[in-house]
Amino acid sequence: MWFAVYQLLWHLLLPFAFIRLAWRTRHSVDYLKHFSERLGFAYGKSITQGSVWIHAVSVGETRAAQPLIEAYLARGETILLTHMTLNGRRTGSALFAQAIAAGQLRQVYLPYDLCWSVANFIRTFKPKFGLFMETEAWPTVVFYCAEIGLPLFLVNARLSERSARRVNRFGKAGRSLFQAFAGILAQTEFDAQRYRSLGVKQVEIIGNLKFDVPLDPNLVQQGKAWQQELHGNQRLMVCAASTRDGEEAIILKAWKDLLLGNAFEIAPLLCIVPRHPERFSEVANQIHDAGLKFRRRSEWGGVPQGVTDLDVILGDSMGEMPMYYSTADLVVMGGSLLPFGGQNLIEACAAGCPVLLGEHTYNFQQAALDAIKIGAAKRIQGEFILSQPIALMEALKELLLNTAELAKMSSAAKTYSLEHQGATKRILAALEHQNFTLN
The missing domain is CATH 3.40.50.11720 (3-Deoxy-D-manno-octulosonic-acid transferase, N-terminal domain)
Structure with missing residues (x-):
């Protein structure tokens, strides 16, 4: 019936x-x-x-x-x-x-x-x-x-x-x-x-088959070239990856508060990559309204150059996540700040990139627990709302000021990825x- x-x-x-x-x-x-x-x-x-x-x-x-x-x-x-x-x-x-x-x-x-x-x-x-x-x-x-x-x-x-x-x-x-x-x-x-x-x-x-997915070597190479340029300018980059509707506002508020805190001699760079391409323009408007200097990834033909005066890059491209992960020193995983279940953290770990997770990782429950246990990821405690992004801001600040801890997490991320293939x-x-x- x-x-x-x-x-x-x-x-x-x-x-x-x-x-x-x-x-x-x-x-x-x-x-x-x-x-x-x-x-x-x-x-x-x-x-x-x-x-x-x-x-x-x-x-x-x-x-x-x-x-x-x-x-x-x-x-x-x-x-x-x-x-x-x-x-x-x-x-x-x-x-x-x-x-x-x-x-x-x-x-x-x-x-x-x-x-x-x-x-x-x-x-x-x-x-x-x-x-x-x-x-x-x-x-x-x-x-x-x-x-x-x-x-x-x-x-x-x-x-x-x-x-x-x-x-x-x-x-x-x-x-x-x-x-x-x-x-x-x-x-x-x-x-x-x-x-x-x-x-x-x-x-x-x-x-999980995702542990067996190879990273595109050309994109990894591009990412490493970009990272080398940023590090040459003593600049770190955070990638907010596969973000969902509502999360960008939280991340941008935390990022603006982070920059206003003047805790860094050289301010880090944020690269925000929305999950769905139809939202690229919407997120661009949000970055603009936040008063942050930004450019779109699509404005460069190759690896982005001359980003020293930018606060944010909008990753408005498809299929380039291995490049973003290979450039970044830290990832904020989208879908986990609000109750979307989390997006795939495995690809970031395969690139050796440490991960920050929110509370909502039920789509990748075991992967998240294993990554946290081995030291490849950290979970930010508490629910996120636009008016209170302080937990995210503090987590970003703590790690970006501790490059030794980032290096330790990066090594753990690579180990985690290899052990689960x-x-x-x-x-x-x-x-x-x-x-x-x-x-």
Whole structure:
């Protein structure tokens, strides 16, 4: 009964999904490209069947899937890579351009979760098996695959305590969704326990794929060149990474108070990188209104030069986080100051950059705890509101005035990153034990 209601709601909401896509064309006309794929048809004549199907909803999941995709490509498998977002698709196009050109990898949008669109998608591509990244669990897709005997796994899977409670509120219907997966390969024991509490029996702990994601060496080199220039001018840089709506105001207030305190002979530089590109202009306005001198990253062709008179750089670029992390002496991790669950701190640690975290890290619970334990990260205590950013300001001041402590945290961050690698191999091994054949 509930599934019929779910389908009815999807059909009723479909016009609003179309309107939303049309509305987003104010940012880019690309939102309407490949529109038919979202309805499960018109994929063109070049269809490769029997591929390994990997679903990575957006940018973070696509980057996390990189080592797994590359492992399958190295084995000669063809890959069907699906996304839900435009930025996820763009990221995949950049990461796997060579495989796409060689015809070894095909990108399409996952269709809307309607019975007829999902069925046509599966019939068209006939994938060998499916791997959904992290948290994706679309009922129509999951139940249809279970019904026709197509193995579908949730890999690099994570489930916060809040999400587990939300699933349980749906009772048997919510629990049956995760029980319908052929297996769940969880990141941590925390995640595995939550899936088991939903009645899932096929659960293994494999670690986090994000530890296996390589940093782009060209971007790392650019970042080190930029850092060398800043350090030559005796200037430190803080990167506020993947910030979310509401967090920039808190960070900018703390930064302004920090600079007004005159605790530094040479003032540090802030680089603020919003999580979503559609907010770049909004954040630029916030920096301007705060009375801070700034320039956009996009104003430079290469590595930013001549920043001695700036208070802030707005990182309005996509795909350059390894450069920002390799430049920075300290990272404030976005999504953790306000209750968004936190963004990925693993990439910063891989670049050897110490991390400051807020209270809200439930999306990366184990990673955050491990990073703090080894000394790669510190947690700022307390809730953040615009009128009281003093805890953030004090934490920044304490570390930026203690370069020896920063160096110690940087070394711990690299150790932490290396010690947690290996999830790719464990996923491949776990899947090879299943009752279907890999080439």
